Amino acid sequence: MKVNNPRFPHTCKVYRISGETSFDEGNETVLYVGKCNKYGRTSPRTSTKDNVIKVDYAVDIPGLVKGVVSGDIVDFADFGAPFEGCIITDCYPTTMGTTLYFNQAKG
Known part of the structure:
Protein backbone atom coordinates (compact mmCIF):
# COMPACT_ATOMS: atom_id res chain seq x y z
CA MET A 1 0.00 0.00 0.00
CA LYS A 2 1.38 3.41 -0.98
CA VAL A 3 1.72 5.96 1.83
CA ASN A 4 -0.11 9.24 1.27
CA ARG A 45 8.31 28.28 24.64
CA THR A 46 11.00 30.64 23.49
CA SER A 47 11.90 34.17 24.35
CA THR A 48 14.34 36.62 22.83
CA LYS A 49 15.73 39.92 24.04
CA ASP A 50 13.26 42.15 22.17
CA ASN A 51 10.41 39.79 21.42
CA VAL A 52 8.74 37.12 23.51
CA ILE A 53 7.03 34.35 21.58
CA LYS A 54 4.70 32.25 23.67
CA VAL A 55 2.78 29.86 21.47
CA ASP A 56 1.71 26.25 21.42
CA TYR A 57 0.81 25.83 17.74
CA ALA A 58 1.88 26.93 14.28
CA VAL A 59 0.43 26.83 10.78
CA ASP A 60 2.63 26.66 7.69
CA ILE A 61 1.11 28.00 4.47
CA PRO A 62 2.74 27.38 1.09
CA GLY A 63 3.69 30.68 -0.52
CA LEU A 64 3.73 34.27 0.61
CA VAL A 65 0.65 35.61 2.41
CA LYS A 66 0.98 39.38 2.77
CA GLY A 67 -0.72 41.57 5.34
CA VAL A 68 -1.17 39.12 8.22
CA VAL A 69 -0.54 40.72 11.62
CA SER A 70 -0.87 39.74 15.28
CA GLY A 71 -4.53 39.78 16.24
CA ASP A 72 -5.79 38.36 12.95
CA ILE A 73 -7.72 35.09 13.12
CA VAL A 74 -7.13 31.60 11.73
CA ASP A 75 -9.71 28.83 11.38
CA PHE A 76 -8.47 25.38 10.42
CA ALA A 77 -9.56 21.82 9.93
CA ASP A 78 -7.05 19.09 10.67
CA PHE A 79 -7.73 15.37 11.10
CA GLY A 80 -9.71 16.04 14.28
CA ALA A 81 -12.42 18.58 14.92
CA PRO A 82 -12.29 21.96 13.16
CA PHE A 83 -11.14 24.93 15.24
CA GLU A 84 -12.40 28.47 14.74
CA GLY A 85 -11.33 31.85 16.04
CA CYS A 86 -7.70 31.13 16.93
CA ILE A 87 -5.96 34.48 17.43
CA ILE A 88 -2.63 34.82 15.64
CA THR A 89 0.13 35.90 18.01
CA ASP A 90 2.98 36.16 15.49
CA CYS A 91 3.52 35.84 11.74
CA TYR A 92 6.58 35.29 9.54
CA PRO A 93 5.91 35.64 5.79
CA THR A 94 8.80 34.72 3.49
CA THR A 95 9.18 33.77 -0.15
CA MET A 96 9.43 30.12 0.95
CA GLY A 97 6.08 30.19 2.78
CA THR A 98 4.25 31.81 5.67
CA THR A 99 4.25 30.62 9.28
CA LEU A 100 1.55 31.75 11.70
CA TYR A 101 1.83 31.16 15.44
CA PHE A 102 -1.17 30.90 17.78
CA ASN A 103 -2.51 29.31 20.95
CA GLN A 104 -5.38 26.90 20.77
CA ALA A 105 -7.89 27.26 23.59
CA LYS A 106 -8.02 24.22 25.83
CA GLY A 107 -11.55 22.89 26.18
Whole structure:
Protein backbone atom coordinates (compact mmCIF):
# COMPACT_ATOMS: atom_id res chain seq x y z
CA MET A 1 0.00 0.00 0.00
CA LYS A 2 1.38 3.41 -0.98
CA VAL A 3 1.72 5.96 1.83
CA ASN A 4 -0.11 9.24 1.27
CA ASN A 5 1.83 11.94 3.15
CA PRO A 6 1.11 15.37 1.64
CA ARG A 7 3.17 18.33 2.87
CA PHE A 8 0.06 20.48 3.48
CA PRO A 9 -2.73 18.08 4.50
CA HIS A 10 -4.97 20.56 6.35
CA THR A 11 -7.12 23.50 5.26
CA CYS A 12 -7.26 26.93 6.82
CA LYS A 13 -8.73 30.39 6.49
CA VAL A 14 -6.90 33.52 7.68
CA TYR A 15 -8.97 36.66 8.11
CA ARG A 16 -9.43 39.93 9.98
CA ILE A 17 -12.57 41.39 11.59
CA SER A 18 -12.82 45.19 11.57
CA GLY A 19 -15.48 47.50 12.93
CA GLU A 20 -16.84 44.97 15.41
CA THR A 21 -18.99 46.41 18.20
CA SER A 22 -21.49 45.11 20.73
CA PHE A 23 -24.23 45.77 18.19
CA ASP A 24 -22.48 44.88 14.91
CA GLU A 25 -20.53 41.79 13.85
CA GLY A 26 -18.10 43.93 11.84
CA ASN A 27 -16.59 43.30 8.42
CA GLU A 28 -14.57 40.19 7.59
CA THR A 29 -11.56 40.58 5.30
CA VAL A 30 -10.24 37.21 4.09
CA LEU A 31 -6.45 37.13 3.70
CA TYR A 32 -6.02 33.46 2.72
CA VAL A 33 -8.07 30.31 2.18
CA GLY A 34 -6.46 27.03 1.21
CA LYS A 35 -3.97 24.33 2.11
CA CYS A 36 -1.86 24.48 5.25
CA ASN A 37 -0.09 22.33 7.83
CA LYS A 38 -1.01 22.83 11.50
CA TYR A 39 1.38 21.40 14.07
CA GLY A 40 2.21 21.65 17.76
CA ARG A 41 5.47 23.21 18.85
CA THR A 42 7.67 20.54 20.38
CA SER A 43 10.32 22.93 21.66
CA PRO A 44 9.81 24.85 24.89
CA ARG A 45 8.31 28.28 24.64
CA THR A 46 11.00 30.64 23.49
CA SER A 47 11.90 34.17 24.35
CA THR A 48 14.34 36.62 22.83
CA LYS A 49 15.73 39.92 24.04
CA ASP A 50 13.26 42.15 22.17
CA ASN A 51 10.41 39.79 21.42
CA VAL A 52 8.74 37.12 23.51
CA ILE A 53 7.03 34.35 21.58
CA LYS A 54 4.70 32.25 23.67
CA VAL A 55 2.78 29.86 21.47
CA ASP A 56 1.71 26.25 21.42
CA TYR A 57 0.81 25.83 17.74
CA ALA A 58 1.88 26.93 14.28
CA VAL A 59 0.43 26.83 10.78
CA ASP A 60 2.63 26.66 7.69
CA ILE A 61 1.11 28.00 4.47
CA PRO A 62 2.74 27.38 1.09
CA GLY A 63 3.69 30.68 -0.52
CA LEU A 64 3.73 34.27 0.61
CA VAL A 65 0.65 35.61 2.41
CA LYS A 66 0.98 39.38 2.77
CA GLY A 67 -0.72 41.57 5.34
CA VAL A 68 -1.17 39.12 8.22
CA VAL A 69 -0.54 40.72 11.62
CA SER A 70 -0.87 39.74 15.28
CA GLY A 71 -4.53 39.78 16.24
CA ASP A 72 -5.79 38.36 12.95
CA ILE A 73 -7.72 35.09 13.12
CA VAL A 74 -7.13 31.60 11.73
CA ASP A 75 -9.71 28.83 11.38
CA PHE A 76 -8.47 25.38 10.42
CA ALA A 77 -9.56 21.82 9.93
CA ASP A 78 -7.05 19.09 10.67
CA PHE A 79 -7.73 15.37 11.10
CA GLY A 80 -9.71 16.04 14.28
CA ALA A 81 -12.42 18.58 14.92
CA PRO A 82 -12.29 21.96 13.16
CA PHE A 83 -11.14 24.93 15.24
CA GLU A 84 -12.40 28.47 14.74
CA GLY A 85 -11.33 31.85 16.04
CA CYS A 86 -7.70 31.13 16.93
CA ILE A 87 -5.96 34.48 17.43
CA ILE A 88 -2.63 34.82 15.64
CA THR A 89 0.13 35.90 18.01
CA ASP A 90 2.98 36.16 15.49
CA CYS A 91 3.52 35.84 11.74
CA TYR A 92 6.58 35.29 9.54
CA PRO A 93 5.91 35.64 5.79
CA THR A 94 8.80 34.72 3.49
CA THR A 95 9.18 33.77 -0.15
CA MET A 96 9.43 30.12 0.95
CA GLY A 97 6.08 30.19 2.78
CA THR A 98 4.25 31.81 5.67
CA THR A 99 4.25 30.62 9.28
CA LEU A 100 1.55 31.75 11.70
CA TYR A 101 1.83 31.16 15.44
CA PHE A 102 -1.17 30.90 17.78
CA ASN A 103 -2.51 29.31 20.95
CA GLN A 104 -5.38 26.90 20.77
CA ALA A 105 -7.89 27.26 23.59
CA LYS A 106 -8.02 24.22 25.83
CA GLY A 107 -11.55 22.89 26.18
